[in-house]
Amino acid sequence: MRDDVMKMFDDLENSVAKDAESFKAETLEKLTKKQSDSEKHVADVTKSLETIDNVHQNRTPSQQFILEQRMKRKVDELSSNVDKECQRLETLAVSFDFDETLRLPPLPISYYVPGQLTFKCSLSEDVKPIAPVDPIVKLTNITSIDLKQTEDDVKVPFYSGLDFLPDGRLVAVDNNNKKCLIYNEKLEKIGSYQLSYAPRSVVAVSEEEVAITSGANYKIDFLRVSKFNEITLNRTCKVKSQYDSICQKDERSFIVGTMHDTRHVRIVSLSGEEKDVSINFPNMKYPSDTSACTYIRNSDKVILTDRYEHTVYIYDIKSNTRVVVKDDQIKEPKGVTLGPSIYILVCSKGTNSIVQISETGRVLFSYKLDIEFPYRVCVSKNKSQSLLSQIAWSVGESCSYYKLHYKFNDILNSL
Known part of the structure; x- marks a missing residue:
C-alpha cells in the first residue's frame, strides 16, 4: 500500500x-x-x-x-x-x-x-486596465482676423457657431447679421449666404452639407456648401424645442443643447425626429447663451457647460451618472468641443483661455489667449488620434485660426 x-x-x-x-x-x-x-x-x-x-x-x-x-x-x-x-x-x-x-x-x-x-x-478584475496618457496640446498661432462691419452688414459680426468641413474649410454663422459664411485656411472669406433669422450654431454634416440651429424659430436648416463655395438651402426640419449648440451623435442624428427647457440635451435625427436622452437632468432651465454641449461617441457621454455655475458636466448616458468639473481655470465656460484624442476643449470666458479636460474630468491644461472672451471653439475633422489638427475660436469681434499639436513624446512614452 x-x-x-x-x-x-x-x-x-x-x-x-x-x-x-x-x-x-x-x-x-x-x-x-x-x-x-x-x-x-x-x-x-x-x-x-x-x-x-x-x-x-x-x-x-x-x-x-x-x-x-x-x-x-x-x-x-x-x-x-x-x-x-x-x-x-x-x-x-x-x-x-x-x-x-x-x-x-x-x-x-x-x-x-x-x-x-x-x-x-x-483580464484580472483586480488589475485596472492601462489608461492612455492624456496628451497636453500645444497651440501655434496661424492667423487671425478682426471681424469688422462691412457695407453688407447691419451690425458688427458676431460668430455664434463654428465648425470645420472635412476638407478644412471653416464654416461660421453670424448671429448679428443672419449669415452663414465660409473661410479658407488663411481666414479669407470665400462664401456667404443670407439667412432669414439669427442663427445659433452650426455643424458640418458631410463633405458638402451643414446644419444650423435657429433658437426660437423652432427649426434646423440644412445648407449645401459646394466645393466651389456656393451655399444653397437644401431643406428645413421643423422642431418642437428651442435649440442652441449642436454636434453630430452619429451618421443619422445630432446631440443638441436646448434653451428654456428642463431637458438640457436632446437627440434630433436628420429627418427632424426628436427624442430625449436617458439622463436625469436637474430641474432647471438654461436661458439663451448660458450653456453648450458636445458628445463623446466612443463612450456615449454628453458634455454640458454651465456658464454661471462655472462648471463643466460630463454625463454618462449608459450609467446615468455625471462628473462635475470645477476649477479656478474655468470661469464662465461657453463653447465646448472634442479634441483629436477624445479630450475636451472649453472656452473659459472669465479667464480668457481654452481649457483642456480629460474624459474623466481631470483639468489638464489652460491655454491663455491674447484675445478676450472666447465664445465658440471647434476642431477639424481628422480627430481620431491625429498628430496634427486645426482649431478655431470666435469672440465678440474677432476670429482666430490655430494649429493644434500633440507633444508627440507623450504618445511615444505611453506605448
Whole structure:
C-alpha cells in the first residue's frame, strides 16, 4: 500500500510538471510575440520622428504637406494597433485543486490522483486596465482676423457657431447679421449666404452639407456648401424645442443643447425626429447663451457647460451618472468641443483661455489667449488620434485660426 501511495504521488508530480512546462512554453511564446510587436511599434514611431525632423528641416512645403497626410494615417493605424494590444493583455491564474479523498488502486490513475492543476488566462478584475496618457496640446498661432462691419452688414459680426468641413474649410454663422459664411485656411472669406433669422450654431454634416440651429424659430436648416463655395438651402426640419449648440451623435442624428427647457440635451435625427436622452437632468432651465454641449461617441457621454455655475458636466448616458468639473481655470465656460484624442476643449470666458479636460474630468491644461472672451471653439475633422489638427475660436469681434499639436513624446512614452 505504501508503494502504491508513493507511486500515486510520483505520477501526480510528473503530470503536474508536464502540464506546467507545456503551459509555460505556450505562455512564453505569446509574451515574446507581444513584446516583439510592442518593440516594432516603438521602432516605427522613432523612425517616423526622424523622418518628420528631416522633412521639416530640409524639404519643400509641398513635401511637408504630403508627409503630414501620411503621418495622420500612420498615427491612426498605430493608435488602433496599440489599443488592440492593450485589450488583449491578460493575467495568469494558476491553481491546484486537491481532493481530500484518497482512492487507491486497482482503480485507474484518473480516479485516484488527488489533485488537478488548472490554468486560467483572463483580464484580472483586480488589475485596472492601462489608461492612455492624456496628451497636453500645444497651440501655434496661424492667423487671425478682426471681424469688422462691412457695407453688407447691419451690425458688427458676431460668430455664434463654428465648425470645420472635412476638407478644412471653416464654416461660421453670424448671429448679428443672419449669415452663414465660409473661410479658407488663411481666414479669407470665400462664401456667404443670407439667412432669414439669427442663427445659433452650426455643424458640418458631410463633405458638402451643414446644419444650423435657429433658437426660437423652432427649426434646423440644412445648407449645401459646394466645393466651389456656393451655399444653397437644401431643406428645413421643423422642431418642437428651442435649440442652441449642436454636434453630430452619429451618421443619422445630432446631440443638441436646448434653451428654456428642463431637458438640457436632446437627440434630433436628420429627418427632424426628436427624442430625449436617458439622463436625469436637474430641474432647471438654461436661458439663451448660458450653456453648450458636445458628445463623446466612443463612450456615449454628453458634455454640458454651465456658464454661471462655472462648471463643466460630463454625463454618462449608459450609467446615468455625471462628473462635475470645477476649477479656478474655468470661469464662465461657453463653447465646448472634442479634441483629436477624445479630450475636451472649453472656452473659459472669465479667464480668457481654452481649457483642456480629460474624459474623466481631470483639468489638464489652460491655454491663455491674447484675445478676450472666447465664445465658440471647434476642431477639424481628422480627430481620431491625429498628430496634427486645426482649431478655431470666435469672440465678440474677432476670429482666430490655430494649429493644434500633440507633444508627440507623450504618445511615444505611453506605448
